[in-house]
Amino acid sequence: DTEVTQTPKHLVMGMTNKKSLKCEQHMGHRAMYWYKQKAKKPPELMFVYSYEKLSINESVPSRFSPECPNSSLLNLHLHALQPEDSALYLCASSQEGEASSYNEQFFGPGTRLTVL
């Protein structure tokens, strides 16, 4: 099974709302990722979690707050977003191989976020 699930599929929120995106995998992967993709652009990395610890934060604004409660789950908490944060948010996971190398990443279907 190479499935990564994400909920919700679509989300519309106002700039004062607080919402969360959820990602789940049951492949036993120990690395999980959040990417952001604007229309007509490639995905861009936001965060990397390795063994439930944050290993990379690509200078993402604090209105995005990631959380990894366990090895299968990854959340992205959203607060006080701006309209320019509207995008497709993609979650991915991968095994960690020998010498802590990162292997093939598998992506979820994404959450399409609209900020009004």
Added chain:
Amino acid sequence: GIQVEQSPPDLILQEGANSTLRCNFSDSVNNLQWFHQNPWGQLINLFYIPSGTKQNGRLSATTVATERYSLLYISSSQTTDSGVYFCAVDGSNTGKLIFGQGTTLQVKP
């Protein structure tokens, strides 16, 4: 940081035609993946190919790591092959995938 360039940016084919997509990268890589993004946004894994050659049905890929490029071959294209094809690399062994700008493929019936 590592640069990833894909060519061509756009490609229009008649059904049944063959095509080659190219990905150039500026430094050595630990990971190279090819994806197909469908109209709903799902990134579908095509190949994990930091080096060598792989084939999967009508698709095949070759990465020449020493020359810093990868090629994706699509044979006997079908309308369902339409979408955006991305090459992505990890040059730092941190899990950070850097994506190229993609090749948008349209296959006409």
